[in-house]
Amino acid sequence: MSLLSPTSLGHNKFKYSEVRKLKKLSDLRGVGTATAERLEESGFSTLESIATSTPPELAGAVEIGEGKAAKMIRQAQENVEGMGYELGTEVLERRKEVDYISTGSERLDEMLNGGVETQGITEFYGEFRTGKTQLSHQLSVNAQLLKGKENPPHVVYIDTEHTFRPERIEKMAKAVDMDSEEMLERIHVARGSTTDHQMLLVEKVPEINEENEVKLLIVDGLMSNFRTEYVGRGALAERQQKLGKHLSDLHDLAERYNLAVVVTNHVQSDPNSFFGDPTKPIGGHVLGHAATVRVYLKKGKQNKRKARLIDHPQLPPDNIEFKITEDGVRD
Structure with a gap:
């Protein structure tokens, strides 16, 4: 027997x-x-x-x-839910809960299939003054326009480059006829001074979400601390392993709490590129595979900016133009 x-x-x-x-x-x-x-x-x-x-x-x-x-x-x-198999129908039901945060530009929203979506990581990368932080501020305002479970949603803003400006939020809030002080009260800002501190701040998001529904988590300058602390090829493997853990935590938060994660990133020149644009985002393949949506931002004439959709799980590559105005991001 x-x-x-x-x-x-x-x-x-x-x-x-x-x-x-x-x-x-x-x-x-x-x-x-x-x-x-x-x-x-x-x-x-x-x-x-x-x-x-x-x-x-x-x-x-x-x-x-x-x-x-x-x-x-x-x-x-x-013993952790969500680490096993689930049916495709269950995934479909979860996807029906996805929210879309407007960027302020109808063209950019259309290119992104409705805006920046929850349950994933959207990366905006480009050189300085291409609109990355402006988009972060605009999304911080527009995320609060979504309908929350009880009250307007809150935003978590991790600032690694000291570029968060409440005065900019005030102007953007007034442009959409919202109380700027109330909006600032719903934005939780922290300065990420080191990679460990940056990762710790991400771990504290569930505590904020317990009291106030968080719909958007921004890491403005995702790679800044990583570039400063891990210098040279000898430190690359350790840096990428730590970055992978950080991105895994961000994905987990996005899916578990149905929030949008937006990260901004810088670019570097690729010396091995002989054709096309030699610039590429830093972070390597670890970040490239982790980002759900990738958008490349470039400077245009005057206050115009160019956005190129590099990677999206549902859409082909595309290009549009938008503006940075006194009121915020617009067409």
Whole structure:
């Protein structure tokens, strides 16, 4: 008789629904109070954060072997919702909840299939003065025009380059006949001074969302701290691994809370490019594959800007022009 036959199992026949789901760090096998405290101090405060980490990363944080770390990660993954299979119909139902935040330009909205969408990461990249921060400010205003569950949605703005200007929000708010002070009250601004601080600020977004529905998370200058701290080819692998974790956290927030993540990025010249535009966004393939939508911004004549849709899961490449005016982003 097979050891796994129904007869041998008798009344103790295994049922998946009867398995006790783990809820906190100390529920993991081999994790005592001291280890749980070290995990939280290192930024691994939830099962989700452990489930999306790597064995070397987790092992280094709490000074355990990579084998034990791998088992801990596997346990967490088995107890976190959304890390297994789901039906295509379930994905379709979730996609029906996607919201679109207007950029202020009808042409740009049309190119983006209705605006910047929730449940994904949209990257705007380009040289300085191409409109990246202007778009970030405009989206911070327009996100609050969406219908929230109870009150107008809130915005989280992580500023790594000290470019957030409340005065600009005031002008943009008045241009759409909204109370500027109330709008500023719904924007949570933080200065991301290091990569660790930047990642910590992202981890605190769920706390803000518990009290106020967050519909937009902006990281203005995604790669600035990474470029400063990781210099040279020797540090590239470590930088990209850390960037990958950061982007994974951003994706998780976008999908879990149905919010839009917008990141701005700089460009660099590609010396190996002999044809076409030699500029490319920094961040390499890690960022290239992580961004749901990528838009390349260029300067035009006077106050005009050019936007080129580089990558979109549903749309072909496209080009449009928009303006940066006193009132904000317009056609």
